[in-house]
Amino acid sequence: MYDDPTDPQRHLRDFIVTNFYIPDGQPLDEVTSFLDAGIIDSTGVLELVAHVESRYGITIADHELIPSNFDSIGALARFIQRKRGSDGGSNDRLAR
Amino acid sequence: MIHHPCFLLHSFLAESAARSPDAIAVVGDGQRITYRDIDRRSNALAHALAARRVERGDRVVIFGDNTIDTVVAFWAVLKASAVASIVHPQTKPARLGYLLRDCRARALIADHRLEPAFAEPARSSPHLATVMITGTAADPRVAAACERLAALPRLAALDDALADAPHDAAPPRRCIDVDLATIIYTSGSTGEPSGVMMSHRNMVAATASIASYLGIARDEVILCVLPLAFDYGLYQMILACSAGARVVLERSFAFPAEVMRTVAEERVTGFPGVPTMFATLLGMGSLASYDLSAIRFLTSTAAALPVKHIEQLRRQFPAAKIFSMYGLTECKRCTYLPPEDLARKPDSVGIAIPNTELWLVDDHGHRLGPDQVGELVIRGATVMQGYWDKPEATERKLRPGPLPGERVLYTGDLCRLDGDGYLYFVGRTDEVIKSRGEKVPPKEVESTLLAISGVREAAVIGVPDDLLGSAIKAFVVPEPGVVLDVSVLQRECRARLESFKVPHHIELRAALPRSSNGKVEKSELG
Numbered sequence: 001m002y003d004d005p006t007d008p009q010r011h012l013r014d015f016i017v018t019n020f021y022i023p024d025g026q027p028l029d030e031v032t033s034f035l036d037a038g039i040i041d042s043t044g045v046l047e048l049v050a051h052v053e054s055r056y057g058i059t060i061a062d063h064e065l066i067p068s069n070f071d072s073i074g075a076l077a078r079f080i081q082r083k084r085g086s087d088g089g090s091n092d093r094l095a096r
Numbered sequence: 097m098i099h100h101p102c103f104l105l106h107s108f109l110a111e112s113a114a115r116s117p118d119a120i121a122v123v124g125d126g127q128r129i130t131y132r133d134i135d136r137r138s139n140a141l142a143h144a145l146a147a148r149r150v151e152r153g154d155r156v157v158i159f160g161d162n163t164i165d166t167v168v169a170f171w172a173v174l175k176a177s178a179v180a181s182i183v184h185p186q187t188k189p190a191r192l193g194y195l196l197r198d199c200r201a202r203a204l205i206a207d208h209r210l211e212p213a214f215a216e217p218a219r220s221s222p223h224l225a226t227v228m229i230t231g232t233a234a235d236p237r238v239a240a241a242c243e244r245l246a247a248l249p250r251l252a253a254l255d256d257a258l259a260d261a262p263h264d265a266a267p268p269r270r271c272i273d274v275d276l277a278t279i280i281y282t283s284g285s286t287g288e289p290s291g292v293m294m295s296h297r298n299m300v301a302a303t304a305s306i307a308s309y310l311g312i313a314r315d316e317v318i319l320c321v322l323p324l325a326f327d328y329g330l331y332q333m334i335l336a337c338s339a340g341a342r343v344v345l346e347r348s349f350a351f352p353a354e355v356m357r358t359v360a361e362e363r364v365t366g367f368p369g370v371p372t373m374f375a376t377l378l379g380m381g382s383l384a385s386y387d388l389s390a391i392r393f394l395t396s397t398a399a400a401l402p403v404k405h406i407e408q409l410r411r412q413f414p415a416a417k418i419f420s421m422y423g424l425t426e427c428k429r430c431t432y433l434p435p436e437d438l439a440r441k442p443d444s445v446g447i448a449i450p451n452t453e454l455w456l457v458d459d460h461g462h463r464l465g466p467d468q469v470g471e472l473v474i475r476g477a478t479v480m481q482g483y484w485d486k487p488e489a490t491e492r493k494l495r496p497g498p499l500p501g502e503r504v505l506y507t508g509d510l511c512r513l514d515g516d517g518y519l520y521f522v523g524r525t526d527e528v529i530k531s532r533g534e535k536v537p538p539k540e541v542e543s544t545l546l547a548i549s550g551v552r553e554a555a556v557i558g559v560p561d562d563l564l565g566s567a568i569k570a571f572v573v574p575e576p577g578v579v580l581d582v583s584v585l586q587r588e589c590r591a592r593l594e595s596f597k598v599p600h601h602i603e604l605r606a607a608l609p610r611s612s613n614g615k616v617e618k619s620e621l622g
Contacts, residue, residue: 023189026212035348036209038161038186042376042610045350050606062353062380070351 008056009077015051016073020044030074035067045070052076058083104269104296105277105334106174108303109135112340116314121337123362124164124345131340134168140261141172141254145203147261148226148250152177152270154202155279157195159214161185161207162324162345165230165254167333169205170324174277174296177270178202181279181291184325185210191289193217196224199279199291199484203228205254208241218248226250228257273297279484280327282425291484292425301477302428303338305450306331309432310366310393310419316341317390318366319359321349321373327425328397332368349373356386363390367416371401372610375552378408379576388413397421397429402546403442410438420445422521426493427505428478430454431519443543444518452476454519456511466515469522474505510537527618529558531566536597541589545570545599548588550578555608555616556599570599571621573608580604 009030020039022028034040040048048070049060058080069079100107112121113135121131129137150156156173158180160166166182173180183195185207192214196204200223206214208229218227227248231238232255245251277299279291312318318336320343322329336343344362346355349369356377359367369377374396377383394409394416401409401420409418418438422445423429431454433446448454455463456470464470475497482490497504510522523537530536538556545554553573558566574580582602589598609620 021186021188023212025215035350038210038213040350041186042348042350042372046607062382066351066354 007077008080009073011055012073012076015048016040019047019051028073030077031072033067033071035071048076052080056080056084102269102272103300104174104271104273105299105303106138106171106266108300108334108338109138109171110266112337116340119340120342122164122167122333122343122345124162124167127164129164134164134171136263137168137258138171138175139266140258140263141168142175142266143261144228144252144257145172145176145178145226146267148203148252150176150178150203150225153275154178155199156180156203156205157199157201158182159185159187159192159204159206159210160230160324161347162320162329163207163230163347164345165207166324167343167345169254170330170333173205175266175269177267177275179276179279181281182325182330183281184323185213187213189213189217193220194288195281195291196221198289202226206230208238208253211241211245215245218245224249226252228252228254230254232256271296273300276481278330280325280330280425290486290489293481293484294428295481298428298478298480299334301451303331303334305452305478306429307335307338308450309434310335310395312336312339312341312366314340316366316392317362317364318343319346319355319364319368320344321346321355322368322370327428328368328370331428332366349376352376352380353382356380356383356388359391360386360388364388365390365392366395367391367393368395371396371405372553374401374405374409378405378412379552383412389415391416393417393419393435395419395421397423402543404547406438406442422446422519423449424507424509426480426507427452427474427476430472430474430507433518437518441514441518443520444514445521446518448474448476448519449478452478456513457506464513466513466517469510469512471525472507472509472511472519474507475502479503479505529556529566529568531558531561531568531596536568541568541570541593541597541599544589544592544597545572545585547592548585550575550580551585552576553608555618555621557618557621559601561600567600568597569601569603569621571603571605571608573605 026037070076113131117132119131120128121134122129156178158169170180196217202225204218204227206229208231231253233239233242233253238253273296276293277296278294281289281291312335318332320329320332324330333343417435420433422431429449431446453475455473458470493506494503495506508525510525512520523539528537541556542554545551552575555571557569559569561567585602609617611617
């Protein structure tokens, strides 16, 4: 499967479509809010976190688990890129 | 104090709005709304529903998240003398379609953001006289949704319908307190969802009982992160309303750091949760960084709190009373453990809630004494009126009680009472695993696993096995950062359980599948 390591969007989309329920007619673009659209609940978020951590080799702290990082494909892809780019530096500043 | 002779559930709102109109009733969606405004908006929506041919006893489905609109819609439906059924926003179209048909819903009030989920079920629901979607047609997204949904009967945008309706008083009351107030759908252990019918009197009784043992005061700020679609969430809002207190709505516990920030900022005093939420909280390294000093009580239900979590919660929230509770939608709640008993009986679910009576029976209906395991029976004013349109299922659950014509609730839950009359949950009658001809309550195996260091969550089921009848299979979620060894877990179980109760298979998982109200969906394990 095509997976551009610098842009995880496509892979994330595949993961979400495969693992969560998306109603017919529900658009899923890079800004669709998982919460608004009822796609992911609290268990779902934990699955997503576990997946992102193992696939991208990053560790997510509780203060990073916020909607601005996790509530859409675009937000999550940008968060992953920042985390990978930051190489263990402070993510707080970047996550805002 | 003698109440009005016909005290309906929404009389709580009328009283609080009259007593403290300017108090903030609900915080949610970044808004704060006073009792006066909740009262006026729900008056207007009640008139709008009545104008759209919603009559006494009609069912109205509210399809929405934990939002101010959902709260307003709930009170409005009651004020229209109709019956409210709040449906969880993650409900899939097929199930929503079933619910609309099953209760023969007369009206649907839905969050416009959920259009993909409700559009088709609403189209094919034969009894709907009107569909209202949240928002105003002045919002282009809502206007576009209205256009797509134009074929639905009497379609309206909620805010526009409210603007045209009288706000000052509710429509004339038609109900008396034995009429239905809500239908709450539960997914039974098998088959299709059942609608639990609750009268106004049932719900007023449950509210009074719970408020009395929690000691709900007027200055309370109660968190509601559990879905309003389930009784545990809905009653947080009702409890706050009954006291003229405040409820803080959160849509999900998916982002715990966000929720805890709100808890600190809003000076939340009451924190109702389920064991998974508390497990998540205790796993947060940053928990100590939030100012949680206003929290006066924590409540937990849906499953027993593991003893080690109780101890950790006591350390993290030294000023808070911890209420471990137990119940089922069919009677709202059965028991609570008085916080002062938590240290000496941490694995008990406590005593009957005020104004409720309970006992245990064997398979022949004979009452059992202390330390015998039997089915729990509940007697009291909170016991449901039955399952909507399911007379046979109702007859299995509601059976003759001590007085002529009286019905009591056979819960289907296996429990035990100790010598002091404290209740212990053992398992479901239909859940006991038969392995090697022995009865294995999954609950006991789960508690054993949870007591092992490094185990965060556990669920146990029976899987078919040629030799054993059923083999015992455990699903175990490790604590973050802990690597568990299956053979060590089995060895620990062997050290603590009779051999026929030791899991034959253990599978490690990152998370357990859960329903939206926090119960493990065992049907999805296997």
